[in-house]
Amino acid sequence: MEPIIQLRNLEKSVEAGPNRFFLLRRVNLDIQPAEFVTIMGPSGAGKSTLLSIIGMLDGAWTGEYYFNTEPVHRLNVKKRNELHKANIGFVFQSYHLIDNLTVFENLEVPLSYKNVPHKERVSRVCDALDRFNIVGKKDLFPNQLSGGQQQLVGVARAVIMNPKLILADEPTGNLHSAQGDEIMQLFKRLNDAGTTIIQVTHSERNASYGHRIIQLKDGWVVGETATADVGANAAQPG
Amino acid sequence: MGSIWQDIRYSGRMLWKQRLATLVSILAFAVGIGVNTAMFSLAEAFLLHPAPFENANRVVALVDSRPHQNIDMNAIAPATYFDWRKEVRSFDRLGAYAWDETSLTGNGPPQRIQAFRISANLFEMLGVQPQLGRGFLSEEEQPGKDQEIILGHALWEQHYASDEHILGKNIKVDGKSFTVVGVMAKGFDFPLPAEAWIPLAIDTKERERRDSRWLWVLGRLKPRVSFSEASAEMQAIAQREAQAYPENNKGWELRSMTLAQSMTGDITREYTLLLMGAVAFVLLIACADVANVQFARMAGRTNEFAVRTAIGGSRSRIMRQLLMESLLLAGCGAAVGLLMAQWEIQMILSHMPPDVAKFIAGWKTIGLDPNAFLFTLAIVVLCAILSGMAPSLFASRANLADSLKESGRGSTSSRARGRLRGALVVAEISLALVLLVGAGLLVKNFQGLLNVNESYSPRTLLTMNVGLSDTRYPKDSTRLAFHEQVLERLSRLPGVESAAFVTHVPYSEGGGVGTYVFSIEGRPPAERGELRNAIIETVSPNYFGLMKIALLGGRLLTDADGANAPPVAVISESLARRYFPGENPLGAHIKVGGMDSPRPWMTIVGVVKDVHYSWINKENIPTIYGPFRQAPPYYTTILLRAADDPSQLISAARAQIAAVDPELPLYNIKPMNRIITESIIGIAYVAAMMAVLGGIALVLASVGVFGVMSYSVSERVHEIGVRMSLGAQTSDIVRMVLRRGMLLTIIGLAIGLPIAFALARALSSVLFGVAPADPFSFIGLPLLLAGVAALASYLPARRAARVDPLAALRCE
Known part of the structure; x- marks a missing residue:
């Protein structure tokens, strides 16, 4: 099977006065469909940068990036946005729900960006509310929810378009451990159902939910391990 | 459609959430849109539909003009009109009209009415028909067969109680019997301000006159002939006329203009355009x-836009959402603005004296009509784009990765945004300065016009007009007797300090001034184009004393300058300076008309100071004063000097004149200061509107400075905290914020001043009492603007100085 993501010699740098500062160096990476990959590394290693590039939010890099064999590095902004819109869902550490929209409306926004007809939008949002058990919260605004509930909505928003790939940047970073576990189990179930997941985390416990860990340091990929080798103490997904 | 509705809903919610910013934006738009809609309604009435007739767009007005004397529209000589009728090919007909003030007599007290003598084809040319009866027949243009009259609707209603059987009845006009043949429809008052029409019958002798211009000529274009083709043909004919009759056509130029143009007039058009420009500035x-407010609001929402992008929102879609917010703001502003426009229009309409309004083409049609609503709609879209495009462009291209980070600041885009917001404030200051200077100049012009006439204390002067008809006062002796008796009776009235006659008091003809050709004995006009024109006033000798006109040389007119004495004249200083430069004019001989005119030569016996005659003419106009006893006039203005309020004299004066001639109507009975204010009311309106717009601009610009500085302070709270923790004093922080506010203000003033100076140069040539480098406008107003901007910067600066460094640093 072809990898869903192939990165070849991917590099990202920024100008720093007369010098060039590299955020990512010669990253080569293959991720298979339905894989659950964790990216780890110290602060400033380039984890979030790599996630932004994979999520096609950042187009200023060099190298090759194939998404489902589609050469992203050759696509113009419009095509890249379309590819992103059709295939990728994001989950953020601080949820990034839109404060002024209700839970229902937050879930509806990505559907409206894909010009999904109104009736279908309503039906899909209702399904998602039901599936994530947040029907009772649909008319609440984000600031009326707990952190865990907000992240639940964040995940629901990410999956409502049935993306092939979910990118999660420290998804449990702002949650206490019980809420974190709940979210991680949710990811696990989604992954089991066939969604590819890439998460950035500092938590080995969260990493243990995945299949593989990519270690980054100073922009370089410095190691790659299967999760089985990591923390036998990590909690098993339920 | 669903997604647009979604955008509207979200936008409404966002605006509601930030109510203060929304309120400020809606008010700014309301003021801007309100004045534009109101001004559009005026411009539409004056410029687009001043001539509401079926054929108006095919009718061309043919007028004479004298550019170097600021006469942009003048009537045509009868002989020229009849020449044109024979020669022109571009028009299927030419018609004409002439002013003819007459009196309705024989049925109660005499009533002065504004009648016009019109050619039989005039109504048909315009595409209008009488509501009752018929128009004139061509045979009624024959002298002696012209005893028909058509009544205006208002006159028919008020004077004849809407008598349905009026047709065929005889009424007395100036003592002669006229048959009513028609009544015009309600609202029709062309040429303004007509109350009745009689046939234009011109006798053979008058038909051949080229030295007297009193006919206003209109032509209707033939089908498939364009305005420019007709205009070109008329220019060619006018050139031939000028070559054939050089004496009568020196300095005159033919102008072809649309009927709408001729009805509006150049000055109204220019001032309307000036005000349109001013409201566009506002x-x-x-x-x-609003753009600045939007920048501030959107800067607080960068994270939201990044999230929207991350979950699939395209840039155009996000921009659409943001523009929708601007559109909603503009829409709400327009709703309030329409109410303001309605109020403004009512204010404008209610303050215009009816005596002036009746002369303004289109005045009756001013109001919020469907076109005004369409205009407002277009303005709403324009406002949304102008105020929303730049902020939405910036917001939608925020650095996503940075924005989504926990404390990403996106410093590059924030700096660019700051620069753009600064540029907006600079533009606001520049525009406001130009408006303020324009307003300042116009207000000074208005004040100048009021002050220039203070020399003769117009508040204690009463004026009234009488017109003696040639049927009842055919002889000089009868007119002289009338004037002598009236003068004697009025002078004896209690409360009257003195009474005098003059043909026209200054400012009595609106902006216009009637001048006539005169000749100087022994000096035939040498070269072509030389013009000898002056205001000719027939006065009683005490006129100069009553008007406080100082004698500069020679003597004034006296009671001894009677019919049997040698003809004499007094001239104004400007006439002496222009036509007798470096020599003594006393003793020289002048006469009204050309060298071959039958009028007598008059000896110049005195030179007096000038009187300012019109708000249009900045320079004084040469004037010749002749004694009424040597040429008793048909038309005259009576002047009464009272000790205080002159209106108390009206009824007594009426009684005295009625005692001399009970059939003679008195009209235009007004204090002199009212004549002046009515004459310059257009300027007063423009000055007042410009002053209001300048004030609005000042407030809006200061709101802009305040908004930018407030936002700048809130963005720099952390920096201010750091500075204070490093030892900065309150005064250092205040100075730091003020410096930026004042820098923007100074740049704005530096850009605005040259533009304002160019405007002042253009305006000073036409405005009275205004120098191009007026110190009030160029020092006072910029200082005022700078002061207000300093205050607008000081308030945020004071807030900045109160920042608690510990709290500011903890926040970060």
């Missing part, structure tokens, strides 16, 4: 204000 300033 709208731009309002848009810049």
Whole structure:
């Protein structure tokens, strides 16, 4: 099977006065469909940068990036946005729900960006509310929810378009451990159902939910391990 | 459609959430849109539909003009009109009309009415028909067969109680019997301000006159002939006329203009355009204000836009959402603005004296009509784009990765945004300064016009007009007797300090001044184009004393200058300076008309100071004063000097004149200061509107400065905290914030001043009492603007100085 993501010699740098500062160096990476990959590394290693590039939010890099064999590095902004819109869902550490929209409306926004007809939008949002058990919260605004509930909505928003790939940047970073576990189990179930997941985390416990860990340091990929080798103490997904 | 509705809903919610910013934006738009809609309604009435007739767009007005004397529209000589009728090919007919003030007599007290003598084809040319009866027949243009009259609707209603059987009845006009043949429809008052029409019958002798211009000529274009083709043909004919009759056509130029143009007039058009420009400035300033508010609001939402992008929102879609917010703001502003426009229009309409309004083409049609609503709709879209485009462009291209980070600041885009917001404030200051200077100049012009006439204390002067008809006062002796008796009776009235006659008091003809050709004995006009024109006033000797006109040389007119004495004249200083440069004019001989005129030569016996005659003419106009006893006039203005309020004299004066001639109507009975204010009311309106617009611009610009500085302070709270923790004093922080506010203000003033100076140069040539480098406008007003901007910067600066460094640093 072809990898869903192939990165070849991917590099990202920024100008720093007369010098060039590299955020990512010669990253080569293959991720298979339905894989659950964790990216780890110290602060400033380039984890979030790599996630932004994979999520096609950042187009200023060099190298090759194939998404489902589609050469992203050759696509113009419009095509890249379309590819992103059709295939990728994001989950953020601080949820990034839109404060002024209700839970229902937050879930509806990505559907409206894909010009999904109104009736279908309503039906899909209702399904998602039901599936994530947040029907009772649909008319609440984000600031009326707990952190865990907000992240639940964040995940629901990410999956409502049935993306092939979910990118999660420290998804449990702002949650206490019980809420974190709940979210991680949710990811696990989604992954089991066939969604590819890439998460950035500092938590080995969260990493243990995945299949593989990519270690980054100073922009370089410095190691790659299967999760089985990591923390036998990590909690098993339920 | 669903997604647009979704955008509207979200936008409404966002605006509601930030109510203060929304309120400021809506008010700024309301003011900007309100003045634009109101001004559009005026411009539409004056410029687009001043001639509401079926054929108006095919009718061309043919007028004479004298550019170097600021006469942009003048009537045509009868002989020229009849020449044109034979020669022109571009028009299927030419028609004409002439002013003819007459009196309705024989049925109660005499009533002065504004009648016009019109050619039989005039109504048909315009595409109008009488509501009752018929128009004139061509045979009624024959002298002796012209005893028909058509009544205006208002006159028919008020004077004849809407008598349905009026047709065929005889009424007395100036003592002669006229048959009513028609009544015009309600509202028809062309040529303004007509109350009745009689046939234009011109006798053979008058038909051949080229030295007297009193016919206003209109032509209707033939089908498939364009205005420019007809205009070109008329120019060619006019050139031939000028070559054939050089004496009568020196300095005159033919102008072809559309009927609408001729009805509006150049000055109204120019001032309307000036005000349109001013309101456009206000709208731009309002848009810049709202754009600044939008920048501030959107800067607080960068994270939201990044999230929207991350979950699939395209840039255009996000921009659409943001523009929708601007559109909603502009829409709400327009709703309030329409109410303001309605109020403004009512204010404008209610303050115009009816005596002036009746002369303004289109005045009756001013109001918020469907076109005004369409205009407002277009303005709403324009406002949304102008105020929303730049902020939405910036917001939608925020650095996503940075924005989504926990404390990403996106410093590059924030700096660019700051620069753009600064540029907007600079533009606001520049525009506001130009408006303020324009307003300042116009207000000074208005004040100048009021002050220039203070020399003769117009508040204690009463004026009234009488017109003696040639049927009842055919002889000089009867007219002289009338004037002598009236003068004697009025002078004896209690409360009257003195009474005098003059043909026209200054400012009595609106902006216009009637001048006539005169000749100087022994000096035939040498070269072509030389013009000898002056106001000719027939006065009683005490006129100069009553008007406090100082004698500069020679003597004034006296009671001894009677019919049997040698003809004499007094001239104004400007006439002496222009036509007798470096020599003594006393003793020289002048006469009214050309060298071959039958009028007598008059000896110049005195030179007096000039009187300012019209707000249009900045320079004084040469004037010749002749004694009424040597040429008893048909038309005259009576002047009464009272000790205080002159209106108390009206009824007594009426009684005295009625005692001399009970059939003679008195009209235009007004204090002199009212004549002046009515004459310059157009300027007063323009000055007042410009002053209001300048004030609005000042407030809006200061709101802009305040908004930008407030936002700048809130963005720099952390920096201010750091500075204070490093030892900065309150005064250092205040100075730091003020410096930026004042820098923007100074740049704005530096850009605005040259533009304002160019405007002042253009305006000073036409405005009275205004120098191009007026110190009030160029020092006082910029200082005022700078002061207000300093205050607008000081308030945020004071807030900055109160920042608690510990709290500011903890926040970060």
